[in-house]
Amino acid sequence: MRDSEIHGAMEPRDYVIDPSFLRTKHNRLLEGAGPNPALTQSSELALAAIADVVHKHARHLNPDQAEIAVGWLKQWKLQGALPRDYNDLQARDAFDVRLKAIRESPEQVRLQAVANRHGTWSRVWTAVFVGTLATMVGMSLAGGAGAVAWIIAAAALIGAFIASERCMVRALVTAKEQDRRYSLASLRAARTATELVNAGLCQYIPGVLYEGSDYDEKRAKAQMFKERERLADALYLDPDGLLDPYSFRDNGPRV
Secondary structure (H helix, E strand, O other), X not given: OOHHXXXXXXXXXXXXXXXXXXXXXXXXOEEOOEEOOOOOOHHHHHHXXXXXXXHHHHHHOOHHXXXXXXXXXXXHHXXXXXXXXXXXXXXXXXXXXXXXXXXXXXXXXXXXXXXXXXXXXXXXXXXXXHHHHHHHHHHHHHOOOOHHHHHHHHHHHHHHHHHHHHHHHHHHHHHHXXXXXXXXXXXXXXXXXXXXXXXXXXXXXXXXXOOXXXXXXXXXXXXXXXXXXXXXXXXXXXXXXXXXXXXXXXXXXXX
């Protein structure tokens, strides 16, 4: 069993000033039984003090209590992120403007045009199919049509059906791709929890969308709260080191 599994989620050497640098004595926050005495900057000393408290007491917190502590630090991190005169109505109008700009972006216009073109061709081939079918009915009623005429009509009928289906599939695929890109761009444009929800982040959660008289706002918000925690945990649960800052470093060790 690894030491981290015996002693806890983190070891003293894991608390560093900047995770993108090598773990040297100049980058460690903790040394021995307390903060690293080599630190001099006030911000680094404050971070070391927090690391010391976290390492000594975090193991005694349950997950919900740890999430509360994380929320406190997030509040400090995000102080000043919004202007003092923040107005939710003005913010909503501004976000609507950003979403409108996304909908009218060259990429969205191009995808819409492609979907419309395939849809138009699908309707054209459908009309050809109907016309060919009507012609075959007329040939059957009139009689006297030769085998070659029937073969040509049948080939035209089958070809029109296949062409119409292919164009319709292409139109649907393009429309879905357009919707997917719009959704992703909308999420990237969001800056607050309300904007993320309005951009569709929680639409896949049952009961979150307002649908009829059985909608429960309290239950919906509780589900969104749980989903926010799940998403945040998933981003930090990184056993493969996919988002490890150290893997992106290009400036050598902190000396």
